[in-house]
Structure formats: C-alpha cells, structure tokens
Amino acid sequence: MAAVPPSVATFLLTSETSAERIIEQQRRLGANTLQLVDEVEPSVYSDLREALPEVALVQVIHVRDHSSLGQAARVAPHVDAILLDSGNPALAVKELGGTGRTHDWAISRRLRESVGVRVFLAGGLNAGNVRDAVTAVQPFGVDVCSGLRTGGKLDSVKLAAFFAQIRPSNTL
Numbered sequence: 213m214a215a216v217p218p219s220v221a222t223f224l225l226t227s228e229t230s231a232e233r234i235i236e237q238q239r240r241l242g243a244n245t246l247q248l249v250d251e252v253e254p255s256v257y258s259d260l261r262e263a264l265p266e267v268a269l270v271q272v273i274h275v276r277d278h279s280s281l282g283q284a285a286r287v288a289p290h291v292d293a294i295l296l297d298s299g300n301p302a303l304a305v306k307e308l309g310g311t312g313r314t315h316d317w318a319i320s321r322r323l324r325e326s327v328g329v330r331v332f333l334a335g336g337l338n339a340g341n342v343r344d345a346v347t348a349v350q351p352f353g354v355d356v357c358s359g360l361r362t363g364g365k366l367d368s369v370k371l372a373a374f375f376a377q378i379r380p381s382n383t384l
Contacts, residue, residue, distance in 0.1 A: 213241055213242045218244070221245045221268070222243045222245060223243060223245045223270070224237060224241055224243035224246050224247065225309075226246060226248060227249050227250050227306075227308055228250075229248075229250055229253070229256065230256070231252075231255070231263070234246060234256070234260060235260065235263045243267070244266070244267055245268040245292075246260065246264075246267055247272060248270065249272045249299075250272075250301055251283070252271075257269065257290035258290070261290075269290070269291040270291060270292060270295055270332070271291045271293075271295070272294075272299070273295070273296055274297055274298065274299040274300060274301055274307075275296050275315040275320055275323070275335070276302075276315070277316075277319070280296075281322060281326060284323045284326065285327065291329060292329060292330070293329050293331065293332060293352070294323075294327060294331050295332040295333075295355060296320045296323065296331060296334060296335065297309050297311075297315075297334040297355075298313040298314060298315040298335030298336055299311055309334070309357075310357055312336050312358040312359065313335060313336045314335050314341065315335050317333075317344075317345055320349045321348055324349055324351060331352055332351055332353045332354065332355050333346070333354050333355070334355035334357075336358075337354055337355075337356045338360070338370070339359075339374040342359075342374060342377050346378065356374065360374055
C-alpha cells in the first residue's frame with residue numbers, strides 16, 4: 213500500500229467486527245478505505261471515525277430480501293459508501309462475498325435511491341449481466357471478482373468483455 217499514490221483508494225476488506233481489531237489491521241496495512249464485509253455494532257463506526265478520521269468506511273449490505281433496506285438506512289449515516297453484495301451472513305459458515313450469485317436488483321435500486329451515500333454494486337456480475345445491472349440499479353460503481361475468473365485466476369478474455377459492456381462508448 214505504501215507504493216500506491218495517496219489519490220488512489222486502497223481497500224482493506226475485513227470480516228472483523230470489533231473496532232479494536234479493525235483499527236489494528238488498518239494501522240498495520242495502511243489502507244485508506246475500510247470495507248466492512250460483516251455487520252458491526254453502531255458504536256464501531258464512531259470508534260473507527262475517532263481513531264481513523266482520514267479513513268473512508270464502506271459497509272457491505274448483503275441483499276437477501278427487503279430487510280436490507282432497513283439495514284442500509286441504519287448504517288448510511290455512519291459510512292461513506294455502501295456496497296451491495298449477495299452473501300448470506302446468517303448461515304452457520306457466513307458467506308461474506310465471492311458467491312458468484314446475483315441478488316434482486318429492484319431491491320438494490322430502492323436501496324440506492326433511499327440512502328444519501330454512494331452505492332457500489334457487487335454480486336454475480338459478469339460481462340453477460342453488468343449492463344443490465346448498471347441500468348437497473350444505477351450504482352456509483354461496480355465491484356466484480358468471480359465473474360472475471362476462470363479456474364480461480366483472472367481471465368483476460370472475460371475482463372475485456374466486461375469492460376466492453378461498461379465503456380462510455382456503450383452509453384447506458
């Protein structure tokens with residue numbers, strides 16, 4: 213992270229839920245953005261803001277049903293952005309991302325319209341659906357991982373096809 217210019221966002225994805233552990237991770241790694249992939253207690257946001265005032269906070273909301281709207285409304289005042297994903301933190305072994313599944317983009321659209329922070333869209337995005345996803349949700353940005361991989365490795369053909377769908381010349 214030390215080699216990245218300050219104007220570029222560096223993300224630390226963490227499943228930790230205690231402010232102390234998250235602060236420890238950030239201080240060790242130096243990221244300028246924390247992506248909280250699991251739900252945290254409301255006090256964690258204020259503790260993070262106090263200890264790390266220059267660090268942006270992005271809360272992941274796992275869109276499973278309409279309850280995600282209430283969760284987003286509760287966290288939006290405390291974060292700089294929300295990332296919508298398709299995990300399931302209610303399982304015995306939590307799914308906190310990378311599932312390759314999409315979720316209900318109509319709920320995501322309502323959520324994006326109801327919060328006053330930037331919204332990023334993730335969850336099963338690939339070259340075949342990213343255009344429809346962006347049109348449906350109109351997010352600030354997208355986050356993609358498994359949809360661009362083959363055999364666990366980044367696939368240059370999938371990457372090129374994905375970007376071909378979101379280039380400005382392909383006006384949405």
